[in-house]
Amino acid sequence: MNLPPVAQAFVLHFGEMGSRWGINRTVGQIYALLYVSPVPLNAEQIVEALGVSRSNVSMGLRELQAWNLIIPKHIPDDRRDHYTTPDDVWQILRTLAEERKKREVDPTLSVLRELLMQSPGSEAERHAQERIAEMHTLIERLTTWYDDVKRLETERLAALLALGARVTRLLEAKDKIVSLARPAARNRRPTPTE
Amino acid sequence: MNLPPVAQAFVLHFGEMGSRWGINRTVGQIYALLYVSPVPLNAEQIVEALGVSRSNVSMGLRELQAWNLIIPKHIPDDRRDHYTTPDDVWQILRTLAEERKKREVDPTLSVLRELLMQSPGSEAERHAQERIAEMHTLIERLTTWYDDVKRLETERLAALLALGARVTRLLEAKDKIVSLARPAARNRRPTPTE
């Protein structure tokens, strides 16, 4: 591998991290390389930068495309496919969340649902179904929230993040305000606590 | 493996899913088994239920303990260690998030921070650092939000989830109300778009 030190360290770290997920080292490295590269790269350039075989790069690129994490970018007068990552890190986050949901959460939800349909054959099984139902409810709530929030534009999402747990205080404040405001509709006056 | 059908299907699914994460099949199965079991189980019972070797179970239990995902539970008049999962699925979620953050996010953040300290040796490297900075900012915002939200009691967390993206509407409503409520505050007036 022959890269400027910062890029190299970044690429290597992603390689390592990759294996903590289900992703293999090379795929992680390819992604990281494309992420930091100022220009789209073709397969041959990736081979040179990472020192892995051409076929390995080909498979890695295929996997990353299946994840929608890289975009093919055509360079004029060049037959070879070049690839980049999206510029917007928020977009990358969205894609990642979406894909992981699709691959990990959705299948689980459907298995759980199926298991909850069966009629229990024993007391132990009844208990198992109860536990499964708890998990199912939790996951469903999380995904509903996610489906809801994922549509927000970046700016709002960022605002929400910045607010953090303070939203709950806000909820309470709003309850209070609204309950005060409602009697007089649009003719309300500030209260001392506001 | 000799389990009631529902439990068995659940355990097998978790085994499969395990491999999509970094977790191995046996660990996933042990966890699932303990999760659905109405009573704490000891290692020998896990061996029987899953049909894997005693030593494999021993290692799996160790890993699950390192993740704080299972709790040893003493059974009176029995020398053997028994294990369960926490009853509260929200608590389980919190633990999972915390551990994954510790193992995956924190190390990445620290690597990124380090790379941002270096002075760039070339234009390509300067660009790489810019990209790394974007990623760093995003991750830091997410973890700040997480640190903030994780302290909420379950009930509030659930309320927040249930609200979903509607919080943004609420935010706007609150702005409006507050701006109406404090006409003199910073000398501002509501604009037509508010």
Next chain:
DNA sequence: TCAAGATTTCAGAAATTACTGAAATTTCCG
């Protein structure tokens, strides 16, 4: 249509990870 360039496929090699059985160690009761 052909040929050079580019990419993909795939069978086997290499590397990694998971699992086992046997031996070692720990625990704790008498």
Next chain:
DNA sequence: CGGAAATTTCAGTAATTTCTGAAATCTTGA
């Protein structure tokens, strides 16, 4: 203590995953 029960360790094996090189396929411009 002594020793039975329980657990852990670990070296070796099995299983899985990753990676490669060679061959097949696809693409495009002349």
